[in-house]
Amino acid sequence: MIWVAQMLAGPMLWGGLFSAVYGLHGLGCALDWPDRATPLGPLHPGGMILLWLVGLGLHGLLVALNRAGGSETQRLLVRSGNWVGAVASAVTLLPVIVTSSCG
Amino acid sequence: MTEDQHAIAPNPPRKALLLHRQLDRVWSDLPGWRGTVCSVNHGTIGLRFMATSFAFFAIGGVLAMLIRAQLATRDGAFLDTQLYNQIFTMHGSIMMFLFAIPMLEGLSMWLLPKILGARDMAFPRLGALGYWCYLFGGIIILSSLLFGVAPDGGWFMYVPLSGKTYSPGINADVWLLGVTFVEISAVAAAVEIIVTILRLRAAGMALTRMPLMGWYMLGTAAMMLVGFPPLILGSILLELERAFDWPFFEVMRGGSPMLWQHLFWLFGHPEVYIIFLPAAGVLSTIIPVFARVPILGYGAIVAAILGLVFLSFGLWVHHMFTVGIPHMALAFFSAASALVAVPTSVQIFAWIGTMWAGRVELRLPMLHVAGFFLTFVMGGLTGVMLAMVPFNWQAHDTHFVVAHLHYVLVGGFVFPILAGITYWMPMISGRFRVRALGETAFWLILVGFHGTFFLMHLTGLLGMPRRIDRYPDNPEWEWLNLISSIGGMVMAMGFALFVLDIAMQWLFGRRSHRNPWRAPTLDWAMALPAPSYNFASLPGPGRDDAGAILPLARGEGLLPGAPRNRREVLVTDAGTGRPSHVAVMPGNTALPIWTAMVLGSFFLLMLAGLYVVTPLAIAAILWAGWQWGGFMGSRADAPAIQAAPGLSLPEHWQVRQTLAYSGTVTLLVADGTLYASLLFGVGFLTVIAPNWPAPVSGLGLGALLTAGAALSVMTVATLAARLAETRRATPSGAGFALAGVLAAGLALVLLGGLAMLLDDPRRHARDALRAVLLGYSVFHGVVALMLGLRSLCDARQGRTGSQRRGAAPVWQLFQTFWLTTSVLSLGVIAVQEIG
Numbered sequence: 055m056i057w058v059a060q061m062l063a064g065p066m067l068w069g070g071l072f073s074a075v076y077g078l079h080g081l082g083c084a085l086d087w088p089d090r091a092t093p094l095g096p097l098h099p100g101g102m103i104l105l106w107l108v109g110l111g112l113h114g115l116l117v118a119l120n121r122a123g124g125s126e127t128q129r130l131l132v133r134s135g136n137w138v139g140a141v142a143s144a145v146t147l148l149p150v151i152v153t154s155s156c157g
Numbered sequence: 158m159t160e161d162q163h164a165i166a167p168n169p170p171r172k173a174l175l176l177h178r179q180l181d182r183v184w185s186d187l188p189g190w191r192g193t194v195c196s197v198n199h200g201t202i203g204l205r206f207m208a209t210s211f212a213f214f215a216i217g218g219v220l221a222m223l224i225r226a227q228l229a230t231r232d233g234a235f236l237d238t239q240l241y242n243q244i245f246t247m248h249g250s251i252m253m254f255l256f257a258i259p260m261l262e263g264l265s266m267w268l269l270p271k272i273l274g275a276r277d278m279a280f281p282r283l284g285a286l287g288y289w290c291y292l293f294g295g296i297i298i299l300s301s302l303l304f305g306v307a308p309d310g311g312w313f314m315y316v317p318l319s320g321k322t323y324s325p326g327i328n329a330d331v332w333l334l335g336v337t338f339v340e341i342s343a344v345a346a347a348v349e350i351i352v353t354i355l356r357l358r359a360a361g362m363a364l365t366r367m368p369l370m371g372w373y374m375l376g377t378a379a380m381m382l383v384g385f386p387p388l389i390l391g392s393i394l395l396e397l398e399r400a401f402d403w404p405f406f407e408v409m410r411g412g413s414p415m416l417w418q419h420l421f422w423l424f425g426h427p428e429v430y431i432i433f434l435p436a437a438g439v440l441s442t443i444i445p446v447f448a449r450v451p452i453l454g455y456g457a458i459v460a461a462i463l464g465l466v467f468l469s470f471g472l473w474v475h476h477m478f479t480v481g482i483p484h485m486a487l488a489f490f491s492a493a494s495a496l497v498a499v500p501t502s503v504q505i506f507a508w509i510g511t512m513w514a515g516r517v518e519l520r521l522p523m524l525h526v527a528g529f530f531l532t533f534v535m536g537g538l539t540g541v542m543l544a545m546v547p548f549n550w551q552a553h554d555t556h557f558v559v560a561h562l563h564y565v566l567v568g569g570f571v572f573p574i575l576a577g578i579t580y581w582m583p584m585i586s587g588r589f590r591v592r593a594l595g596e597t598a599f600w601l602i603l604v605g606f607h608g609t610f611f612l613m614h615l616t617g618l619l620g621m622p623r624r625i626d627r628y629p630d631n632p633e634w635e636w637l638n639l640i641s642s643i644g645g646m647v648m649a650m651g652f653a654l655f656v657l658d659i660a661m662q663w664l665f666g667r668r669s670h671r672n673p674w675r676a677p678t679l680d681w682a683m684a685l686p687a688p689s690y691n692f693a694s695l696p697g698p699g700r701d702d703a704g705a706i707l708p709l710a711r712g713e714g715l716l717p718g719a720p721r722n723r724r725e726v727l728v729t730d731a732g733t734g735r736p737s738h739v740a741v742m743p744g745n746t747a748l749p750i751w752t753a754m755v756l757g758s759f760f761l762l763m764l765a766g767l768y769v770v771t772p773l774a775i776a777a778i779l780w781a782g783w784q785w786g787g788f789m790g791s792r793a794d795a796p797a798i799q800a801a802p803g804l805s806l807p808e809h810w811q812v813r814q815t816l817a818y819s820g821t822v823t824l825l826v827a828d829g830t831l832y833a834s835l836l837f838g839v840g841f842l843t844v845i846a847p848n849w850p851a852p853v854s855g856l857g858l859g860a861l862l863t864a865g866a867a868l869s870v871m872t873v874a875t876l877a878a879r880l881a882e883t884r885r886a887t888p889s890g891a892g893f894a895l896a897g898v899l900a901a902g903l904a905l906v907l908l909g910g911l912a913m914l915l916d917d918p919r920r921h922a923r924d925a926l927r928a929v930l931l932g933y934s935v936f937h938g939v940v941a942l943m944l945g946l947r948s949l950c951d952a953r954q955g956r957t958g959s960q961r962r963g964a965a966p967v968w969q970l971f972q973t974f975w976l977t978t979s980v981l982s983l984g985v986i987a988v989q990e991i992g
Contacts, residue, residue: 058364058732065467072471072489079485080844127365127456134460138500142468146492154485 057124060132063116064139071109071143075102075150083156102151109147113140165360165697165736166802170711176693176718177710183719184276184690187745195745197281198689199266202288204585206263207578209288210256213295215652217251220244222649225609229642231628231635241626242309243328247302249312253428254336255295257570261435262287262346264577265374269350271584271680271687272368272442274359274696276726279352279816280345281742282749282785287342287349289753294338297760301331308332311624313421314395316406316414321399327764333396334760340385341756347381348823350374355731356819359679360715361698362734368678369458373438376462377431380469382823384427386831391420394838394929400768403918403925405838411922413846416838418480422473423834429565430469434462436573437504440526443580444508446676447523448515454507461507464500468493478549487546494544501537505530520674521595525576528603529568536564539614554624557617563610575602575655582659583673587686588666594658601651608644612637672703682706693717695727697801715800727800728809728816739798740809740816743788752781779943786947789817790956790963811960821967825974828937832978835929839985842922851923852916856990860914864983867907871938871976874900874945878972881948882965891952894965898945901972905938908979923989930982937975944968 078101082088087098094100116136120129186192186201196202223244227233236244266284270277278284301307308328310319319329354375358367394405395417404410406417445452452458474482474490508530517523539561543549552558579595582588616637621628628634672681681703683691694714696705705714712718715727716739724742729735759774790810797805809815843849877897884890911931918928944964950956951963 061463065463068467069471076485076489125363125365130456131365131459131463134456135463138460138464138467141499142464142471142493142496145496146471146489149488149492150485153488154483156483 061135064136068139068142167713173710180690197285199278203267210259213255220248225642225645243307275357285749287345291342293757298335347378350378359696369441370438377434387834388424426473433569439577450515453510461500461503468497522576522580529572532568555617556613560613583669590662598654605648851921870904875972885957886959894949901942934979
């Protein structure tokens, strides 16, 4: 049953990453991050982009380090699950980071 | 591990007729009226679910015709506004809660054991309880229409419209209590489906070789398990507000109507996929049969199901785009709503590819499949349109949305279900259908449907709002509405003809031969109509398709016949399908209907406002719950059962990972989701709702000490529950069980004391939430106490031993859950106090 957990890891990471980005957004708004600048740009979107990239990196690790054994179908399902999570994180969180304000 | 290593030697062949008689005597329902009230057989219960849901579908359809009659002309005087409000609310509620969900529950209960190679569902009595709760709840809801007090706030019951101020009658209470009562059956079905799929598959049927229908139902049940609790919680909170004035949704006292919307749509959007996935399972089963090729892209479809299950929980806010939510939520939920089209499309293309690769026989089920493609794809595309925020703002609450949801639900559920019914009717009735009636019904439904709803896209884009009963100032909408209404009547004729076709088949069709569609799946490896026990011997490796019909009937599979005169099923490992043990199932009993009746009495007393008497109903519920444990346990170790040559398996009393254990874990997932939803409510109101912070609390050192003492004795009870199991073979086992029961009882007393110290829950939402958190803890304490008492009885009455554990493992699970959630709840209150 380990392969089932491996299959679910990608979508679970998507859920976790969304919660983390959402939380960071709220925290940034509460702490006036949009008004704070860093050498790389405004702190608020910068923090969210960094978190998003870390998340995508974790998704990449899941995909790259996939060592599921078992049958061909099991390996396919684990690979698919990893990609489902990765694509979901990339597609659904990108507009959040690009367009969100504290409004 | 290769299949050879899993190989199981066949049993010697026997006389099929003798096996049939032996099994039928054990598995069939009682004769006469006793069979009606005592049946727990999955075949009977599944068919009852489907037949009852179809009856509700007909009633909902009649209500739809009344709506169309009213809207046919701009000054319709057919219904007054009050009645119109009740009728459209009841139409939506009936179709969602009394037709769609129960229909899929019934289909899965009836079909899953057959297609997975089992004799029954995992929890037969639970299935029967679910049916009776559904029937009684449905009758309560429907009766309100006859008495003129039906819900009238729309099927999603938004507050403040459904609050006491604007809905002072019992209309909203009928919805809240009736739907919650019905949802008992949904959660029960979800638990049953998951455990059946994971633990009752044929020996050697690994998850990766399971028929796609199994994957679809597994996804559906997982979504039900997580999707229904937020709605149940929302209904409880709203009923508490209406009945006792606890202000969860009232802005002036720290509540927020938005909390209801979040809780409702956390259920409401996954609900669409809960309805769609089983229908897609039907399609994935039927299409390869009529295309005469295996399904294309098994793995891709399973991955698509996985994607749908997860993504569907990231969409709910697209129903709330116009309520003024932050840009961030708009962006995320819009993107997720568009993305969900991808896994849906993967399935659509897999089905088209399958048909492309084969030679499609356009029999009646395939006509309905064609109806699905035409209708659902259009609904999906308008769904992508509505996922775009700017368009959504324009079309929100117009008839465009009404058209979209009907294209999705009728296309994605009704057409596939009609295909499924026509496909499996020979197995249900044992007869062929009467020619031509079904085809005529199909064309009437298809033409009538599109005639009704396609035009609503136009009226919606012209600005016609949903739920209005007249439009005297908009003559330009009238001809479109008139045609819609005519289309609705044509569709109704089609459905009437469909029912006639089914009745004719049942009564007058000629006898069907075995496997009339030449399907490859296990469900057709049995005589028609399907016998009460499904398989005379159970399928195993190499004998898990329709071709195994004769060897299985001759008893060459596992567990042939019923030599011990009891209902036995084979329990397997969740992942590999390796045989684990033999479970003995309960036989016919009236306990489910009695339990449903006492549960119904509680809901009726609440509805009548007789709160003082409800403790009597609660006591009756506890009594009924206690009776359920009477069947469990064994006073002696039994010898291993030989399921096949060289394969001896223990009975379920003598293993720890029983079906009951798996079921409890599954139930606690739903329970945990409800609790997480409650914590979400606490967080949401604390951060979002105006009129916070709450007034100063009156909790002091006394409350802190009481809470600490309660948690301490709860911990003692949890440890005692563990020791009661590990020391079960010694005399101290009963002692630990007694200590656990006493500690649990003391913890309940302390929680009661803590409740006395709380501030008045009517004062502010924070105080009301604290009361609910405490009530949640008390409820679980009562359940844990009952399980502890059951374990104590097991120990005292000799139902435990070196191998036999009685109820102790399940008690431990509940005890740990109670302790964990109580620590969190009291922690939340402590943090609020510090903050």
